[in-house]
Amino acid sequence: MxxxxxxxxxxxxxxxxxxxxELHIRIRTKKDDMKEVSLLNGDPYDWQDGKWNTNTVPMIKxxxxxxxxxxxxxxxxxFRRMRYGFILNDGNETACLTEKGFYDEPPLDDTGYYYAFPYLNNIDVFRAPSWVKDTVWYQIFPExxxxxxxxxxxxxxxxxxxxxxxxxxxxxxxxxxxxxxxDHLAQLGITGLYFTPIFKAYSNHKYDTIDYMEIDPQFGDKDTLKKLVQVCHEHGIRVMLDAVFNHSGFYFPQFQDVLEKGAESPYKDWFHTNEFPLVMEPRPNYDTFAFEKSMPKLDTENPEVIEYLLEVGRYWVREFDIDGWRLDVANEVDHSFWRKFRTEVKAIKPDLYILGEIWHxxxxxxxxxxxxxVMNYPFTTNILNLFARGTISVKEFIENMTTVNHMYPKNVNEAAFNLIGSHDTPRILTECGGNEDKLKQIFTVLLSYIGTPCIYYGDEIGMSGPQDPGCRECMKWNEEDQNQDMFEHVQKMIQLRKEYPLLANEGELHFIPSNYHESCFAYTKSNGETTIMVVVNMSDEEASYPLPFNLKGRKIANIYTGEEYAAESDDLTAKIAANGFALFQF
Amino acid sequence: MxxxxxxxxxxxxxxxxxxxxELHIRIRTKKDDMKEVSLLNGDPYDWQDGKWNTNTVPMIKxxxxxxxxxxxxxxxxxFRRMRYGFILNDGNETACLTEKGFYDEPPLDDTGYYYAFPYLNNIDVFRAPSWVKDTVWYQIFPExxxxxxxxxxxxxxxxxxxxxxxxxxxxxxxxxxxxxxxDHLAQLGITGLYFTPIFKAYSNHKYDTIDYMEIDPQFGDKDTLKKLVQVCHEHGIRVMLDAVFNHSGFYFPQFQDVLEKGAESPYKDWFHTNEFPLVMEPRPNYDTFAFEKSMPKLDTENPEVIEYLLEVGRYWVREFDIDGWRLDVANEVDHSFWRKFRTEVKAIKPDLYILGEIWHxxxxxxxxxxxxxVMNYPFTTNILNLFARGTISVKEFIENMTTVNHMYPKNVNEAAFNLIGSHDTPRILTECGGNEDKLKQIFTVLLSYIGTPCIYYGDEIGMSGPQDPGCRECMKWNEEDQNQDMFEHVQKMIQLRKEYPLLANEGELHFIPSNYHESCFAYTKSNGETTIMVVVNMSDEEASYPLPFNLKGRKIANIYTGEEYAAESDDLTAKIAANGFALFQF
Ligand SMILES: [Ca+2]
Ligand SMILES: [Ca+2]
Incomplete structure (x- = not known):
């Protein structure tokens, strides 16, 4: 051991x-070391004859x-209270792990040895808005x-x-x-729109905010936004806006005022600086995003800045009924600010979605x-590395995805924002070298995985483009420029995800071991009664894939093609097209 | 590796x-596995010619x-931003650990591999009040x-x-x-008083609160408390009160009202129950502390309860200028409530000390x-197990203390409330079987260790008593009942702790390996220039202890006895009395 x-x-x-x-308990052990692990647990106050009363329940790998x-x-x-330890058995020896270390036998004279979940208080439960886990997002770069x-x-x-x-x-x-x-969006079936910034700014990407309280006039006005939110809501589509609270744009009037008046400016404490006048060369004497002198970092510890930004957060929710905030460079703003932000915006709309841009x-x-x-970039990286770049094996893909799944609670994973590209990255089809089969596979995984998937505008019609700005082409509205086949695939996968909650966030995901098949990898989503199995063929040749379950007498459906089979023997082998996929339900 | x-x-x-x-970075490796570990780090935005610019700094064990x-x-x-990884060398191989796993060579084409400390925001820095780390507490059971x-x-x-x-x-x-x-307290030298509850309650221990806004009339009135705080402050002594927010007492009027009126009571939502009338037998139909029907758990998610308890928190700070809140059963109250509590009480007094009772x-x-x-019970347990109960070896003591030190940040450890007994435990002298030498050793360690030490009333004059209520005897005010020798020892150790900040929380603590000496263990506190070494002789015989440093030509003082030596050779061997101790400075 x-x-x-x-x-x-x-x-x-x-x-x-x-x-x-309900509590979830996990433990990590060396790969292939343990035969059995179980959870020894009890109420900390449940004693009998000087001995703590415990239960032991098996854990699953x-x-x-x-x-x-x-x-x-x-x-x-x-009673929503628990002390607990682990009984570990590697086939040779058994040990009990407690907070105080390992024991040969569980000590029962005191609960003080054990790990504690002292009280399951309702208000402390992590709860993303319940609608998020069933949402399919679509990212729009409004220009x-x-x-x-x-x-x-x-x-x-x-x-x-x-x-x-x-x-x-x-x-x-x-x-x-x-x-x-x-109508395009409704037809595709997406149920959430994520807009990159729409507030008044200088650039075409609008991340350089000038006025957080105004719509950029190039995009319309507040009435247009109201109408947009209304139209979206009528179509069952939520709306998420993007805010940059880490830093302002260069032309943010408060920053311009400090540039102009220095220590005399009423906004002199809105930024991170101790020297006036502000200078930009050779190096700015104020904190910035990265080393970008035109992006001065806001001082989110200054009560005036806090109140200004909180009101921004509240205003668009209160007045425009938006459903989510995506927060740019969220990791560089203090935790203290985000706690206040959450409290304030959720007070107005308790089921508002708060999504942070964090890469790590x-x-x-x-x-x-x-x-x-948060934006699930580890998901992005693993998908790209496997399908597009070919830099990792299926084995590594499964291991990496498993690592990420276990880095967070299950209820956190369900709300993770899974993306395969954005206005910041080459388009996914370009990453795939134009290979549409690979892109279809990627959409299949994206739309059947844990989390809340997002489609970057145009990817569903097969648009391509390199690293930004190349990935920001105008949406192709001429049908002849649209890849209808790709559109229909994405549309069908979205439809299936709605129809089969197992494809979304119901049930548990398990990968079939990578060495099970030489060219296909697979994972199941199961609620204990029904299982959906996603099989992806990574090779350029058709594959025979024996389903790794005893399905004799069960009905098996390929929910993508609509074909149904009755398994007559123990072994059911499916044909998976070259660079294809299949979705089996049984 | x-x-x-x-x-x-x-x-x-x-x-x-x-x-x-300043950031502190730590990493854990298998014991005796690594020869060298260093930190590879850089600003995430500091790039040159397509390569990330990094530094490598050695880490110490x-x-x-x-x-x-x-x-x-x-x-x-x-720039207060850092991406980082670890270069690990076990003598045979070198590996680079990143957030994405191990690499043979540090990948420098992307910072995305690396761990992130995205921004060191001032407001997120853990800061206990600066006075706490220099405070010596004294616990009073007021009755x-x-x-x-x-x-x-x-x-x-x-x-x-x-x-x-x-x-x-x-x-x-x-x-x-x-x-x-x-005068007794001032003479002893303590600088903080921790009072178990003083609010109106039924019992002699007053943990069964009836009125959180009133002093128990047996203890005096609000004027007495005001005078007490004033007198303490005049003597340089801070005052900490004890609050029980997890549950009320049975005679809390709001609970009595629900008992009487059931669903008609305006307080029906102040507790955790869905059934009326409340019944207590055979088992209460409301949540309680442990299974104690006379201690109904308060619903700290109810806005009325929140506001009531927050006002309790604010009131005694605002009106009586108290310096700390000790929070009973703090682990069973929700985190959300404690965040609000901190915000509210610190708004009144930013350097208020908030101390939670948590055992795990x-x-x-x-x-x-x-x-x-939090109350540092792991400290208590290790001290008792080593000195009083003899259930652990010096080796285990050092290992356990090291584990605890590394479970928390250094700045957290400095404010930890170290106790060797309380109104809830047998008195420390009783635990030591009446052995005054051991008690002196314990006081020596308590008062030279990291954290903020607390003395339970009467322990300093050698009072004894078994598990409560036995440990709650009346303070002995007749000089002939007081152990003056013990008093002088504690007084001297407090004095030394004030005089030599290294004995308090300055510098770094290191244990001398347990196998260095057969009967003595030792630790050093060092700021790089000056070192204080605490040596404790666990045997019943005088020990010769060769100081494990090359001190030739240095002056060495035993700061407890005032003796000074000039080290004339490399080896300086000190005599440590049977069951004694020494405090060397060099
Ligand atoms: Ca236009
Ligand atoms: Ca009296």
């Missing part, structure tokens, strides 16, 4: 409340990555989705799709353009007091 | 801000416990410390110290009794948004 490999620490991803009566196995159990402590109102086009705007996208060109896209094209391990923001989710 | 043993995850005890410019070594480095990222006002004695109160303490007897102790005896791993309460410290 490799004791050094064993890890457990209460809260976070290892011991958390999943509902107001919920996944394995490169170095470790993960064990899991869900448990409902009758490039549709031009619904030529009257607001910026000076020098080019005719739609008449030129490649550049850092500083404009095509006149706007909010009315989204309203006008709502995000547990400290996902403890229920700050965000509901 | 045992990769499975290596653990690091940003924030908490592994990567935290110690000041507004800051301690070892039974299974692991811990490595530490303090670093000041120039038993001094009777300063016989007019408020409860009916049937017994003459002072005329009988053994029982669950339900009274001796008339009160707040005036503390004021009258302030307390990291989730010590992230800067809830408590400043």
């Amino acid at each position: 490799l004791k050094e490999a064993i890890y457990h620490r209460p809260k976070d991803n290892y011991a958390y409340a999943c509902t107001n009566e 919920s996944g394995s990555d490169q170095l470790f196995d993960y064990w899991f159990v869900s448990i409902k402590p009758p 490039r989705f549709g031009n619904g109102d030529p009257s607001n086009d910026p000076e020098g705007a080019l005719p739609w799709d008449s030129a490649p996208p550049e850092r500083d060109n404009f095509f006149g896209g706007d909010l009315q353009g989204v309203i006008n094209n709502i 391990d995000s547990m400290p923001w996902l403890r229920g007091d700050q965000f509901d989710a | 045992l990769k499975e043993a290596i653990y690091h995850r940003p924030k908490d005890n592994y990567a935290y801000a110690c000041t507004n410019e 800051s301690g070892s416990d039974q299974l692991f070594d811990y490595w530490f480095v303090s670093i000041k990222p120039p 038993r410390f001094g009777n300063g006002d016989p007019s408020n004695d409860p009916e049937g109160a017994l003459p002072w110290d005329s009988a053994p303490p029982e669950r339900d007897n009274f001796f008339g102790g009160d707040l005036q009794g503390v004021i009258n005896n302030i 791993d307390s990291m989730p309460w010590l992230r800067g948004d809830q408590f400043d410290a």
Whole structure:
């Protein structure tokens, strides 16, 4: 038994409340080391004859990555209190792990040895809005989705799709353009729109905010936004806006005032600086995002800034009924601010979705007091590395995905914002070298995986484009420029995800071991009664894939093609097309 | 290299801000596995020619416990942002650990591999009040410390110290009794008083609150408390009160109202129940502390309860200028309530100390948004097990203390409330079987260790007593009943702790390996220039202890005895008395 490999620490991803009566407990052990792991547990105050009363429940192996196995159990402590330890059996020896270390036998003279989940308080349960886990998002870069109102086009705007996208060109896209094209979105079946910034800003991407309280006039006005939200809601589509609270744009009037007046400016404490006047060369004497002098970092510890930004957060929810906030560079703003932000915006709309842009391990923001989710870039990276770049094997893909799944609580994973590309990255089809089969496979995985998937505008019609600005082409509205086959695939996968909750966030995901088949990998989603199995063929040849279950006498459906089979023998072997996939239900 | 043993995850005890410019980074490896560990780090935005610019700084081994070594480095990222990984060298191979796993060579094409401390925001730095780390506490059980006002004695109160303490007897102790005896406390040198509850309650221990807004009349009135706080402050002594917010007492009027009126009571939602009338037998139909029907759990998610308890928190700070709140059963109250509590009371008095009663791993309460410290029971247990019960070896003692030190950030450890006994436990002298030498050793360690030490009233004069109520005897005010020798020892240790900040929380603590000497153990506190070494002789015979440093030419002082030596050779061997100790400075 490799004791050094064993890890457990209460809260976070290892011991958390999943509902107001259910705890999830996990433990990590060396890969293939343990035969059995179980959870010794009891109410801390339940004693009899000087001995603590305990139960022992078996844990299941919920996944394995490169170095470790993960064990899991869900448990409902009758009085919402629990002390617990682990009984570990590697086939040769048994040990009891407590908070105070390892014991040969569980000590029962005191609960003080044990890990504690002292009380399952309802209010501390992590709860993303319940609608999120069933949502399929669609990301819109407003300057490039549709031009619904030529009257607001910026000076020098080019005719739609008449030129490649550049850092500083404009095509006149706007909010009315989204309203006008709502049928495309409704037909596709998406149920959430994520807009990159729409507030007044200088650039075409609008991340350089000038006024957080105004719609950029190139995009329309507040009435247009109201109409847009209304139209979306009528179509069952939620609306999420993007806010940049880490730093302002260069032309933010408060920053301009400090540039101009220095220490005399009433806004001199809105930024991070101790020296006046502000200088930008050779190096700014104020804090910035990265080393970008035109992006001055806001001082989110200054009560005036806090109140200003909180009112921004509240205003668009209160007045425009938006459903989510996506927060740019969220990891560089203080936790204290995000706690206030959550409290304020959720007071107006309790089921508002708060999504942070964080690229790395995000547990400290996902403890229920700050965000509901982060952008799931590890998902993106693993998908790209496997399908597009071919830099990892299926084995590594499964291990990496398992690592990420076990870094967070299950209820956190369900709300994770899974993306395969954005306005910041080459388009996914371009990453795939134009291979449409691979893209279809990626959409199949995206739309059958744990989390809340997002489609970058145009990817569903097979648009391509390199690293930004290349990935920000105008949406192709001419049908002949649209890949209808791809559209129909995405549409069908979205439809299936709605029809079969197992494809979304119902049930448990398990990967079939990577060595089971030489060219296909697979995972199941199961609720204990029904299982859906996603099989993906990574090779250029058709594969025979024997389903790794005894299905004799069961009905099996390929829910993608609608074919049904009755398994007549123990072994059912399916044909999976070259670079294809299948979705079996049984 | 045992990769499975290596653990690091940003924030908490592994990567935290110690000041507004300094990060502490730690990593755990298998014991005796690594020869060298260093931190590869850089600003995430500092790139040159397509390659990330990094530095590598060596880490030091800051301690070892039974299974692991811990490595530490303090670093000041120039722009308060850092991406980092670890270079691990076990003598045979070198590996680079990143958030995405192990690599043979550090990948420098992307910072996305690496762990992130995205921004060191000042407001997120854990900061206990700065006075706490220099405070020596004294715990008073008010019914038993001094009777300063016989007019408020409860009916049937017994003459002072005329009988053994029982669950339900009274001796008339009160707040005036503390004021009258302030000289004893000032002479001893303590600088903080922790009072078990003083609010109106039924029992002699007052943990069964009836009215959180009133002083128990047996203890005096609000004027007495005001005078007490004033007198303490004049003597440089802070005052901490004890509050029970998890549950009320049985005679709390709001609970009595629900008992009486059931669903008609305006307080029906103040507790955890769905059934009316409330019944107590055979089992209460409302949530309680443990299974104690007379301790109904308060619903701290109910806005009325929240506001009531927050006002309790604010009131005694605002009106009486108290310096700390000790929170009973703090782990069973929701985190959300504690965040609000902290915000409210710190708004009135930013340097208020918030101390939670938590017996187990307390990291989730010590992230800067809830408590400043918890009661350090692991400290208590290890001290008792080594000195009093003899159930652990010196080796285990050192390992256990090292484990605890590495479970929390350094700045958290400095504010930890170290106790060796309380109103809930047998008195420390009794635990030591009456052995005064052992008690002196314990006081020596308590008063030279990391954290903020607390002395339970009477322990300093050698009082004894078994498990409560036996440990709650009346304070012995007759000099002939006081152990003057013990008093002088404690007094001297407190004096030394004030005189030599290294004995308090300056510098770094290191244990001398347990196998260095057969009967003595030792630890050093060092700031890099000066070192104080505490040596404790666990045997019944005088020991020769060669100081494990090359001190030739240095001056060495025993700061306890005042003796000074000049080391003339490399080896300096000190005599440590049987069951004695020494404090060397060099
Ligand atoms: Ca337009
Ligand atoms: Ca009295």
